[in-house]
Amino acid sequence: MAIVIISSEIKNVRRDLAQSVAAKLGAQCISREQLVEQATQAGIPVGKLEVAVFKQSTPRERLARLKYRYLAFVTAALCDLASQHRDLVYHGRAGNLLLPRISHVIRVRLLADEERQLQQTMTSLNLEMEKAKDYQRRLQEDVARWVHFMHGTDPNDLRGYDLVLNLAHLKMESAAAAIFSMAQLPDFQTTPASTQALGDLCLAARARDLLGRDERTGDIDLGVSAQDGRLTVTYMPQQAEKAPAIKALLASLQGAREVVCTMALTNLLWVSESFDPDSSSFAHVTDLAQRWGAAVELMRLAPQTADEEGVCLASAEDLTAAGPCLPKEMDLTGGIQDDVVTQPAGADGGLASTAERLISLGLFGGGRVLVGGGEEVVVAIKSAPHYSLVVVGDVFVSKSPAVRTRLSRELVAYVSERVTLPVMSKEDLQAKVVFGAKQFARLALYTAPVAAIFLAVFTFQEPIQGFLGSPGSLGMKVLAAAAVAGFVPLVAYLYGNSAGLLFKWLRFE
């Protein structure tokens, strides 16, 4: 089974290539335009969404819900087609981002012959050369804006593709032959792991699509993810009255082994290479989650080996419909896969056992495996903007303690700089969550000078106010202003920390 996705801004060119490849493979061919039409018929105003994105006239947050609904529809539609036909060829603007982390998908970037395109634009639109160039430039900008809005990435980022074909150097027939040959490679054949990953992706997309279509649940933001056939839907407390509708709708969903509906105020994302439900990190994360009324989402950051390089880097995925990103094993096995995926105990880094424990606590917000490093984590976080905190746990565990500490710190810094929510290491979390002797010492350290300041100011209030309030020389006035400007932030800082620690001690955050 082969799934070929061809991405290009130029519709005619990608359509011709896709039809040619589909003919060679005997595959079903579907275009972005057909899916857009289906989405529009299903009640998703795609045209309106496009205009709003291009004109940047409507606030982005209003479009977010529509965006996720559209993405879910398109993903679910592709999944349906993939399950109905042995081979599938899809062509669109940035189709490479639609089925992320599925190893048997071939992602092709098609570059049109610019000179030829320019001539075609001039002829078809009756434009002069400069205007035609301007038209093409604007078209590319619009597509880039669309892709950036929908997937948070640049369509020209070549790391998202397996193959780049330039029609300025290749004939259409040769390009089709190249893709056909590539589809025969063992690297792009289905494996039990990739089938499972596609199944999970499709399950989550179908669930999201189903929930988006129903008027009872269409207007609420839900966290939907799937792993090994287990579907997790997270909703906020204010949406609690919608919970029966969610469960009723998903009861009819095919392919779900299990459905878990969890109420959460927000999600904490716990990124770690290995999880241990008996560890102190688990206790700290769950403690914080219980205090915040949050669900905990697990992300196992599997180490990236040389063989796996590029597997997950290859796509700035839409992780709204999460699924595991599993390493390719082709290079290790010569492409021969076991029918049954067997994993030694503990090979999942404690993901399953930790998930089970979180479920028993009512705190499970989903789980997934991600191969790669900071960049992949950033993409994952940006694709699911319902997190309020990211905790980086045990990562780079195979390294020496010193290297591990440095790399962990660098990972936290890297992610912090690129996402708009707090990111902290497990050590930081421990410092913030646990209120031990160290925190009591800090409380005393902040409170003592505050008390001293208050005592001094109210003991010597007349001379102090006399200094601040009496009309004096210019020098005295400047000195008074400088004293206020230096003194007030100091008090605010000391007392602000003191008050914060006091509320933390009272577990009132």
Next chain:
Amino acid sequence: MHGLLSELFINLDLYSALQVVILGFIGGVLSGFIGSGGAFFMTPGMMNLGVQGVVAVASNITHKFGKAMVGSHKHGEMGNVDKKLALSLLITAAAGIRLAVWLSSLLFESGDASGGHKGAGANLYISLVFVSILTVVAVSMLKDVFGKKSDGDTGPSHKIAEALARLNLKPLIYFKVADVHVSLWVLLLVGLTTGYLAGTIGVGGFIGVPAMIYVFGIPTAVAAGTELYLAMFMGAFGALNYAFAGYVDLRLVLLLFLGSLLGVHLGVYGVKVVKEKIIRLVTGVIILLCVLSRAVAIPVYLRQMDLINTAASWDGWLNSASKGLLFASGFAGIGIIMYNVLKAYRQRLRLKRTIAYSQKPTGQH
């Protein structure tokens, strides 16, 4: 306080100090809950205690400066601060503050020169600006609450931002974090107004935040974070100006801190557990009561300036009524917020039991 100082600063006994702490606490809770600086409550509250209007504003703006510094740091960690936007607004906001300080100082001194009660002119001016601006804010807020369709769209309207975008008043400046293009002219006007109001009544956020949301079209969280960042600089500038003019009462600043930095934690907690519509409703009603409280005090200043002929004995009654209304609004707000905070605390304990677990394929939920 003795001599000239007694004209400017009040004598603080334990009772009045406690009242300032309570003002700070209520202001802090409201500040955390509403997202404004809480000056609309603290400034008139201090004036009711006999603090000169200009000193109340100066002390509040100085207190706000320190608080904004701590708050904006936290917002910065959350990525809610557009520094470029804040610094662009600051340029004209500084001019606005300077204008406000100059006007307030002028009126404070002129009251004495014209033979009237010293400070009455400034008090009247501050009260009038306070009443007119906050009436508009409160009415708009309540109109927004009652006028909003019940289709689940609780987000703010972007009609103004869209209309201005269509006007295309060049040059346009792009702000990356807020992800908006804003006309330089609109930016200058909003900055000047925000600065003037921050300097006059210590209320900048009530203009700055709605302006950023409705006029610039930026997300609410970024508007609040950016305003706080801007408030830090405006507060610093205002504090420096007022300190230079000798109007800052450091004792009041410390007492306000004592209450507000505790209250703000509870207010922020309240925001997480109260519906947005209720937040706006409570805010609108509280502001309206504060406006009423200040309006009741206006005849006192008019009499002190010999603009109306009422008996001096009325001053006490009017001040008491003003104070009563202010505290009623504060305590009503606090009551609603604390009720929800405690309710949420209890709910959180039951959270573990709220998990709904359904097993497929039996369909039993």
